[in-house]
Amino acid sequence: MNREKRIKILFRLKNNNPNPTTELKYNSHFELLVSTLLSAKSTDISVNKATINLYKIANTPEKMILIGIDGIKKYIKTIGLYNKKAKNIYKTCNILIKKYNSQIPKNKILLKKLPGIGDKTANIILNVIFGLPTIAVDTHIFRVCNRTGFATGKNVTIIEKKLLKIVPKKFKINFHNWFLLHGKYVCKSKKPTCYSCIIKDLCDFNKYYI
Ligand code: SF4
CATH class of the missing domain: 1.10.340.30 (Hypothetical protein; domain 2)
Structure with a gap:
């Protein structure tokens, strides 16, 4: 996937959910x-x-x-x-x-x-907590990155390293939650709902289905 497509994906996810947050409940x-x-x-x-x-x-x-x-x-x-x-x-x-x-x-x-x-x-x-531009890669993010072609790799360490290089700084803070929520609710493990996905025209996986 080229840089232009990646940026488009990030803007779509941002416009859809400008301030994504974790679903874990905490007060401190x-x-x-x-x-x-x-x-x-x-x-x-x-x-x-x-x-x-x-x-x-x-x-x-x-x-x-x-x-x-x-x-x-x-x-x-x-x-x-x-x-x-x-x-x-x-x-x-x-x-x-x-x-x-x-x-x-x-x-x-x-x-x-x-x-x-x-x-x-x-x-x-x-x-x-500290607002640092780190990117945590879990199973959802690993899957979405590989499926879409946003970043590909055999394990989470490789994906994390690639993401740190290719995701522009201004998107890094929210990247984890955007991709996590997308993986949980749209690009699900067994049945991704490609038909209603907001990045379907940019996704490498979806090209086999449209
Ligand atoms: S088009 Fe399908 S495979 Fe691609 S990101 Fe959306 S849900 Fe996932």
């Missing part, structure tokens, strides 16, 4: 960190259902430590991998308190040292 940077950690291999809906009650009693690292791993588990047991995630939240809270004065570090390398925080989560934190 700490809550966003925990919700993002919990969302790995789980839906945002299931995470929100669990955290609405968890955050009522534990919305800071200190309060999370107070309820302990078993306490965290009670609230998140409907979420996949909850045993591991509860341990990771607990350990991460401990580190935040001891090393960072309960603040979230503004550094990808430091973020990725926190238990349960991978590349994608670190990018989301840097992008949403």
Whole structure:
């Protein structure tokens, strides 16, 4: 796909949704960190259902430590991998308190040292909390990029590197949410709704269907 087409796609997605946001519900940077950690291999809906009650009693690292791993588990047991995630939240809270004065570090390398925080989560934190032009690539974004031809590659690391090069700076902040929402609701894994897609005339995949 050439640059002109990419820019057109970005403008279409922007005009359609100028201020895209995550569907995770949170009221603080700490809550966003925990919700993002919990969302790995789980839906945002299931995470929100669990955290609405968890955050009522534990919305800071200190309060999370107070309820302990078993306490965290009670609230998140409907979420996949909850045993591991509860341990990771607990350990991460401990580190935040001891090393960072309960603040979230503004550094990808430091973020990725926190238990349960991978590349994608670190990018989301840097992008949403600190407004840095990072691009987190999840399964939806990986699929949409490859299908459309916007950026192609065998894994998320390759796609992320390509996106950082080809997406103009002014589109980087919202890129993750535009492509994520497009993948979730339009360019779905099994049945993409190409007939009603706002970028169908620009998409490489769709040319086989029109
Ligand atoms: S035209 Fe179809 S394959 Fe292309 S982005 Fe839209 S929904 Fe996805």
